[in-house]
Ligand SMILES: CC(=O)[C@@H](O)[C@H](O)COP(=O)(O)O
């Protein structure tokens with residue numbers, strides 16, 4: 001449920017707390033503790049990506065977070081039978097279906113929904129039967145947005161990685177224009193539109209200013225800053241930045 005009158009929501013992705021833990025094979029830092037701290041600092045939801053190779057978040061984390069989260073879980077996962085079974089048992093508020101490659105450093109692109117409509121539609125239906133709202137992590141392409149609508153997904157998350165990778169002002173503006181086109185197209189078709197990937201403290205404001213966006217999911221940059229200033233401050237800084245960008249955009253709109 002989206003809180004009314006709230007300008008924009010922040011889902012904090014805590015995957016990389018688990019990355020640090022797993023690097024030493026110990027039990028700390030615990031992503032479950034990180035989730036509680038992020039919630040206290042104003043996170044509107046907690047995002048976790050249970051990768052098939054379990055390189056960061058593990059099954060135990062998902063189980064414990066399901067018991068302890070005070071906000072809502074957004075479970076990112078590949079479209080596989082194993083993951084669908086886990087989601088239907090855990091029943092997170094949201095599942096975000098994402099593409100996965102074993103060898104990738106991080107998610108490299110959006111899910112090809114147009115190329116596998118039947119499979120995605122069946123997954124969306126199975127999750128809906130379990131009471132879970134499905135989001136599809138896609139690039140801002142009309143073909144993919146149309147396919148998401150065909151599959152009956154109520155939510156999409158637009159992949160902002162390409163925008164985040166741009167090195168010049170000019171190409172970043174071009175990437176931003178592509179995102180805005182896709183976001184407005186999806187919103188006018190009735191989808192809830194979220195966004196995320198690669199967003200950090202210096203590139204998030206123009207994204208947060210897009211009025212059709214409901215939520216941003218941000219992980220790596222927040223956890224990286226938390227190492228230096230603490231998680232509470234890192235979450236509060238990001239949320240303040242997003243809210244301020246959105247409020248300024250709404251004031252300009254009149
Ligand atoms: C799907 C997505 O954009 C995030 O979950 C991101 O993938 C974080 O996890 P990784 O760093 O493992 O890619």
Ligand SMILES: NCC(=O)COP(=O)(O)O
Nearest residue numbers: 013196197198218219220
């Ligand atoms: N879906 C995007 C996400 O959860 C966070 O991605 P990142 O900020 O870790 O790149």
